[in-house]
Amino acid sequence: MRVELLTIGDELLIGDVVNGNAAWLGRRLADHGVDVTRGVVVGDELDVIVAAVESALRRADVVITTGGLGPTYDDLTREALAKAAGAALVRDPALERRLRERVAAAGRTLEPMALRMADVPEGARVLPNSEGSAPGLRIELGGGVVYALPGVPHEMRTLVDATVLPELEERAGLPAVARRTLRTAGIWESVVATRLAPVERMDGVRLAYLPSPGEVRIRITAAGADPGALLAEAERAARDLLGDCVYGTGDESLDRVVHRLLAERGATVATAESLTGGLIGAELTAMPGSSATYAGGEVVYATELKHRLLGVPAELLERHGAVHPDVAAHMAAGVRDRIGADYGLAVTGVAGPDPQDGRPVGTLHVGVAGPGAEPVVVSPRLPVAAGGPEARGVVRRMTVVQALELLRRTILGLDAEPGTQHARKDPEE
Amino acid sequence: MRVELLTIGDELLIGDVVNGNAAWLGRRLADHGVDVTRGVVVGDELDVIVAAVESALRRADVVITTGGLGPTYDDLTREALAKAAGAALVRDPALERRLRERVAAAGRTLEPMALRMADVPEGARVLPNSEGSAPGLRIELGGGVVYALPGVPHEMRTLVDATVLPELEERAGLPAVARRTLRTAGIWESVVATRLAPVERMDGVRLAYLPSPGEVRIRITAAGADPGALLAEAERAARDLLGDCVYGTGDESLDRVVHRLLAERGATVATAESLTGGLIGAELTAMPGSSATYAGGEVVYATELKHRLLGVPAELLERHGAVHPDVAAHMAAGVRDRIGADYGLAVTGVAGPDPQDGRPVGTLHVGVAGPGAEPVVVSPRLPVAAGGPEARGVVRRMTVVQALELLRRTILGLDAEPGTQHARKDPEE
Numbered sequence: 001m002r003v004e005l006l007t008i009g010d011e012l013l014i015g016d017v018v019n020g021n022a023a024w025l026g027r028r029l030a031d032h033g034v035d036v037t038r039g040v041v042v043g044d045e046l047d048v049i050v051a052a053v054e055s056a057l058r059r060a061d062v063v064i065t066t067g068g069l070g071p072t073y074d075d076l077t078r079e080a081l082a083k084a085a086g087a088a089l090v091r092d093p094a095l096e097r098r099l100r101e102r103v104a105a106a107g108r109t110l111e112p113m114a115l116r117m118a119d120v121p122e123g124a125r126v127l128p129n130s131e132g133s134a135p136g137l138r139i140e141l142g143g144g145v146v147y148a149l150p151g152v153p154h155e156m157r158t159l160v161d162a163t164v165l166p167e168l169e170e171r172a173g174l175p176a177v178a179r180r181t182l183r184t185a186g187i188w189e190s191v192v193a194t195r196l197a198p199v200e201r202m203d204g205v206r207l208a209y210l211p212s213p214g215e216v217r218i219r220i221t222a223a224g225a226d227p228g229a230l231l232a233e234a235e236r237a238a239r240d241l242l243g244d245c246v247y248g249t250g251d252e253s254l255d256r257v258v259h260r261l262l263a264e265r266g267a268t269v270a271t272a273e274s275l276t277g278g279l280i281g282a283e284l285t286a287m288p289g290s291s292a293t294y295a296g297g298e299v300v301y302a303t304e305l306k307h308r309l310l311g312v313p314a315e316l317l318e319r320h321g322a323v324h325p326d327v328a329a330h331m332a333a334g335v336r337d338r339i340g341a342d343y344g345l346a347v348t349g350v351a352g353p354d355p356q357d358g359r360p361v362g363t364l365h366v367g368v369a370g371p372g373a374e375p376v377v378v379s380p381r382l383p384v385a386a387g388g389p390e391a392r393g394v395v396r397r398m399t400v401v402q403a404l405e406l407l408r409r410t411i412l413g414l415d416a417e418p419g420t421q422h423a424r425k426d427p428e429e
Numbered sequence: 430m431r432v433e434l435l436t437i438g439d440e441l442l443i444g445d446v447v448n449g450n451a452a453w454l455g456r457r458l459a460d461h462g463v464d465v466t467r468g469v470v471v472g473d474e475l476d477v478i479v480a481a482v483e484s485a486l487r488r489a490d491v492v493i494t495t496g497g498l499g500p501t502y503d504d505l506t507r508e509a510l511a512k513a514a515g516a517a518l519v520r521d522p523a524l525e526r527r528l529r530e531r532v533a534a535a536g537r538t539l540e541p542m543a544l545r546m547a548d549v550p551e552g553a554r555v556l557p558n559s560e561g562s563a564p565g566l567r568i569e570l571g572g573g574v575v576y577a578l579p580g581v582p583h584e585m586r587t588l589v590d591a592t593v594l595p596e597l598e599e600r601a602g603l604p605a606v607a608r609r610t611l612r613t614a615g616i617w618e619s620v621v622a623t624r625l626a627p628v629e630r631m632d633g634v635r636l637a638y639l640p641s642p643g644e645v646r647i648r649i650t651a652a653g654a655d656p657g658a659l660l661a662e663a664e665r666a667a668r669d670l671l672g673d674c675v676y677g678t679g680d681e682s683l684d685r686v687v688h689r690l691l692a693e694r695g696a697t698v699a700t701a702e703s704l705t706g707g708l709i710g711a712e713l714t715a716m717p718g719s720s721a722t723y724a725g726g727e728v729v730y731a732t733e734l735k736h737r738l739l740g741v742p743a744e745l746l747e748r749h750g751a752v753h754p755d756v757a758a759h760m761a762a763g764v765r766d767r768i769g770a771d772y773g774l775a776v777t778g779v780a781g782p783d784p785q786d787g788r789p790v791g792t793l794h795v796g797v798a799g800p801g802a803e804p805v806v807v808s809p810r811l812p813v814a815a816g817g818p819e820a821r822g823v824v825r826r827m828t829v830v831q832a833l834e835l836l837r838r839t840i841l842g843l844d845a846e847p848g849t850q851h852a853r854k855d856p857e858e
Contacts, residue, residue, distance in 0.1 A: 013465045015455030016639050016648075019448045022470070027444030036442045038477075039470035041451070048467075181445070190540040193501050200502075208473070209501055210440050211581070219445065271707070271728070277714030278700070278707025281728040285706030288782050288821060296734045299700070299710045299726035301719075305768065309725070339734065353717050383535045390560060390583030392717060 001172045003029060004060040005039040006052055008067035008077055009151060012041045021066045021156055028160060033177060034168055044068065049080035057142045062168065067151030069134040071114040077148050078137070082121035085141055089119045092126065095135060102133060127163050131155040136163070178227035180235055181210075182218045184245040185254055185405040186380070189216045195241045205234045213394050214401030215254070218242075244414050247405070254404045255283045261411045262293035262343075267371075269407065270339035271297035272310055272331040272346040274322065275364075279400050280345065295341040300331070306348075310334030321357030323348050328367030329375040336369045344369040345407050349382075351395045362395055366403050368410045376416050378406055430601045432458060433489040434468040435481055437496035437506055438580060441470045450495045450585055457589060460679075462606055463597055473497065478509035486571040491597065496580030498563040500543040506577050510568055511550035518548045521555060528562060556592050560584040565592070607656035609664055610639075611647045613674040614683055614834040615809070618645050624670045634663045642823045643830030644683070647671075673843050676834070683833045684712045690840045691722035691772075696800075698836065699768035700726035701739055701760040701775040703751065704793075708829050709774065724770040729760070735777075739763030750786030752777050757796030758804035765798045773798040774836050778811075780824045791824055795832050797839045805845050807835055 005025055011017045019041060026036045037060060042052045049068065056063045068077030082089045095118035103110045117134045120126055127136030127147070132155040137148040147164050149156045184192060189211045193200075196218065200207050204224040210217040220238060222230035239246055248257045262269060271281045271294075281297040284290060298309050303322045306312040312330040320327070328346050336344025345368055352361035362382035369375040382398050409416055434454055440446045448470060455465045466489065471481045478497065485492040497506030511518045524547035532539045546563045549555055556565030556576070561584040566577040576593050578585045613621060618640045622629075625647065629636050633653040639646040649667065651660035668675055677686045691698060700710045700723075710726040713719060727738050732751045735741040741759040749756070757775050765773025774797055781790035791811035798804040811827050838845055 011637075012452070013455050013468060014459045014637075015452040015457070015465075016637060018452040019468075023441070023444040023447040025444065026442050030443045037472065039442060039448075039468075041468035043466065179443075188537070190500050190543050193542065194540050208439050208503060209499075210445055211499075217445070219440070219443075273707070273710075275714075276711065277719070277723070278702070278710030278726060278728065281702075281707030281730075282705065282711055282825075285704075285730060286822070286825075290706070291730060294706070294730055296730045296738075297707060297728035299707065299714075299728070301710075301714060301723055301725045302768075305725045381535055383531070390587060393715065394560075394583060396711075396715075 001034065001062065001168070002037045002060040003034055003062045003064065003168070004056040005036055006049075006056055006063055006065040007039065007041045007151075008044065008049060008065060009041075010043045010074070012067075013043050021151065021153060024153070024157065025064060025066070025160065028157075028165065029168070030179065032165055032169055034172055035177070044074040044076055046076050046080055046083070049076055050083050053080060053084050053146060054142065057144045057146070061144050062171075063144060063146045064164065065146065065148045066156050069117070069136070069148060069150045071111065071117055071133070073113065075116070078116070078119050078121065081124065081137065081139055081141075081146060081148060085121055085123060085139060087122040087124075090122055091115070092118050092120045095120070095126065099133060127159055129155055129159060130162075131158050138163075176227065177221055177223045178231040179219060179221050180231055181250055182220070182235070182238060182242070182246050183215065183248045183250075183252065183254070184218070184242060185215050185247055185401050185408075187216065187242075187245045188383075192216050192218060192242065192245075196238055199234055199237045199241065202230075202234055202237070204230055207238075212397075214398040214405075244409075244412075247408060254401060254408070256287055258404050258408050258411070259284070259287060259290060259293050261408060263289075265342075265411070267342040267411075268293055268295045269343040269345055270295045270335045270341035272335035272344065273297060273299050274301060274306070274331075274348045275351040276347055276396050276399050276403075277301060279396055280347065280403050283400055283404065295339045297339070298335055306331060310338065321359070323350055323357055323359045323363055323365065325365045325367075325377045325379055328365035328377050329369070330367075332367035332369035332375045332377075342371050343407060343410070344375075345403055347399050347403050349395070349399060351399075352392045361391060364395075364399055364402060366399075366406045368406050370410050376406065376410055378402070378416050430463065430491065430597070431466050431489040432463055432491045432493065432597070433485040434465055435478075435485055435492055435494040436468065436470045436580075437473065437478055437494055438470075439472040439503070441496075442472050450580065450582060453582070453586065454493060454495070454589065457586075457594065458597070460608055460610075461594055461598055462608070463601060473503040473505055475505050475509055475512070478505055479513050482509060482513050482575060483571065486573045486575070490573050491600075492573060492575045493593065494575065494577045495585055498546065498565070498577060498579045500540070500546055500562070502542065504545070507545070507548050507550065507566070510553065510566060510570075510575060510577060514550055514552060514568060514570055516551040516553075519551055520544070521547050521549045524549070524555065524564060531562060556588055558584055558588060559591075560587045567592075605656065606650055606652045607660040608648060608650050609660055610679055611649070611664070611667060611671070611675050612644065612677045612679075612681065612683070613647070613671060614644050614676055614830050616645065616671075616674045621645050621647060621671065621674075625667055628663055628666050628670065631659075631663055631666070633659055641826075643827040643834075673838075673841075676837060683830060683837070685716055687833050687837050687840070688713070688716055688719060688722050690837060692718075694771075694840070696771040696840075697722055697724045698772040698774055699724045699764045699770035701764035701773065702726065702728050703730060703735070703760075703777045704780040705776055705825050705828050705832075706730060708825055709776065709832050712829055712833065724768045726768070727764055735760060739767065750788070752779055752786055752788045752792055752794065754794045754796075754806045754808055757794035757806050758798070759796075761796035761798035761804045771800050772836060772839070773804075774832055776828050776832050778824070778828060780828075781821045790820060793824075793828055793831060795828075795835045797835050799839055805835065805839055807831070807845050 331346035349364035760775035778793035
């Protein structure tokens with residue numbers, strides 16, 4: 001079964017709105033074993049919409065449209081479906097009654113143009129919209145099926161779960177694929193891909209790499225007679241090749257993993273940040289319940305604050321400047337003691353765009369002070385093009401990932417340098 | 430000139446990634462008078478990409494693709510362009526040298542598959558990528574032009590601004606429309622729209638409202654014989670109706686405005702954060718040169734830290750809990766004195782999902798302590814749907830905006846409550 005999405009609206013082409021509906025639909029359908037094969041965005045023009053529907057139906061069995069079902073005169077999906085079907089638009093008395101009741105219940109009077117939402121192409125089925133005014137529509141066209149859904153996200157989602165997905169699942173039968181995403185931090189995309197070559201060669205297995213600053217997610221897709229069993233086998237193989245670089249799966253982000261590890265141990269962390277200005281604390285408090293594991297932090301942006309608030313020795317700062325491994329170690333121990341947490345996590349480095357104290361952009365030292373141990377410091381070299389206008393943001397984001405990853409490794413008692421102990425397992429060596 | 434976008438990648442169809450690149454491109458081009466007429470998303474399949482490029486070129490003069498230029502074997506844009514052009518893929522020695530240098534500078538060895546990023550279809554021009562490994566490509570095809578850009582957002586953006594936009598503007602000639610975006614904070618979308626009704630009625634002027642948590646951007650589009658003059662007139666009218674809620678224009682974000690205002694006065698700010706966990710400090714250090722205006726901060730997430738680190742009276746915390754206007758005032762004055770800055774900026778509130786100390790989600794108190802004055806506190810009621818899965822992030826983001834806006838108003842000597850002194854100017858009254 002081939003499914004295409006058609007998202008309708010000028011606001012999407014002009015970038016006023018990000019196409020979150022298409023992403024949500026793609027994921028929801030994929031989770032139920034249905035693959036979207038193409039997504040198209042067009043503006044609010046009748047002939048363009050008609051042509052896009054017809055062209056999608058030449059390729060696909062099912063076309064799902066979102067948007068263009070509202071009351072205003074640039075909402076043209078109803079007209080487009082009627083035109084594509086060569087059918088008349090007919091006002092539906094039950095829909096009209098419901099619209100009048102909704103408006104009366106809100107103590108307002110009906111704008112004449114709102115009645116357009118009661119118009120239905122002949123031969124189409126109305127999909128009741130429990131969340132809003134404009135119903136969805138289902139119409140058979142050119143050997144395929146079109147589901148037309150409203151563009152308001154929660155209305156669209158409710159209609160998909162209530163009506164579209166059950167019908168598609170019935171039409172498709174048993175799912176032919178199974179999927180899982182592994183998440184890694186602190187390891188390069190090309191290194192990940194090289195290590196996973198043996199998995200890539202497995203029959204019926206496909207890998208996709210989704211990089212973001214400092215992280216790579218690997219999506220494993222297994223297809224065949226028993227996709228679940230094949231997926232489990234591929235995942236085992238991938239984990240064996242990647243080792244402890246895999247920190248989680250699916251939607252489990254690194255901050256959530258760290259939070260869970262701390263919570264399991266009844267432990268807390270405090271942060272001392274320089275180049276990130278508070279990003280690490282923000283990340284560690286993003287999820288509900290973070291007060292159980294995050295105590296607080298110090299943003300020691302000015303160099304003298306590193307000494308005055310965290311007790312980094314003044315002569316160390318004078319001799320080496322603020323960007324030095326020993327400074328990270330002192331910051332980590334200082335913030336742990338000062339806030340009174342089990343772990344202290346500290347970063348110092350150069351976000352750019354200019355070098356600092358003679359150190360190039362991308363220099364980074366991360367320190368973790370654990371309970372009763374000497375602080376651990378790693379100094380990864382961040383791969384950044386100096387001077388780029390967005391490099392600063394990327395360095396800061398990578399720093400957050402490196403910091404959380406070192407904390408994770410320290411809590412678990414793993415080697416501080418991600419991936420090093422697995423170079424031996426590298427299939428290329 | 431007709432421009433179509435073609436976004437390439439399974440991860441977009443499957444919804445692992447939201448198509449932010451298409452939204453950014455649509456907006457950037459629209460801001461420069463170039464309208465995108467269609468957006469298409471396809472997966473990582475060679476023949477599908479070739480067909481999509483060819484079909485886009487039948488409708489459009491310019492096709493911009495993003496994605497599929499990376500090192501792995503599912504990156505197929507280079508091959509697709511070569512196939513569509515009937516040209517060979519040739520390894521570029523200068524690109525290969527640059528790849529080897531980048532990898533060597535990071536102290537690693539080059540994976541063989543990474544060399545694919547040095548392959549160029551014959552007849553294509555290389556667009557140097559200052560931000561990453563994979564260059565962009567420009568190729569003339571079927572009477573049109575294709576720009577192939579990497580999918581990594583900051584790399585794509587840099588290439589668009591450096592190369593694609595200047596070339597498109599030259600190709601398009603004088604724009605028929607002029608556009609400008611005004612930025613407001615702390616005022617509701619419906620209030621903005623009601624106030625701007627007279628501007629909306631001006632001939633040749635169109636307004637679009639772009640809300641994000643705590644902010645509304647207003648895009649003014651002027652069309653006609655002299656779009657520049659009409660735009661200037663519409664902007665004057667809009668500014669008169671909105672008053673000091675307008676904090677900036679275009680890409681000038683609120684943190685940059687605050688940074689500029691502080692820099693002009695040679696002043697610094699320190700932050701004391703509770704529910705935001707460091708987000709405000711992170712925002713104030715996002716732009717280069719922020720060390721001139723941002724000193725440092727305290728993330729006092731645990732309640733006792735508000736007393737111990739910032740001197741908030743213990744009996745105040747005992748009597749009223751941590752979420753109280755007086756706590757915000759003490760935090761602001763405490764962090765100003767402790768860090769040694771000209772301004773102290775503090776927030777305390779309830780991000781959710783659960784109420785805290787009997788206060789509902791969305792409760793917020795923002796305090797600013799200026800040089801030599803009593804702290805100012807505002808307590809805006811944040812409009813949030815309690816219990817929604819996205820509410821916590823929205824509350825935190827709105828808190829950042831409210832905090833920066835109060836700091837801006839305090840520096841400028843404006844009334845603390847945004848918009849109140851302009852209700853009198855409301856055209857509806």
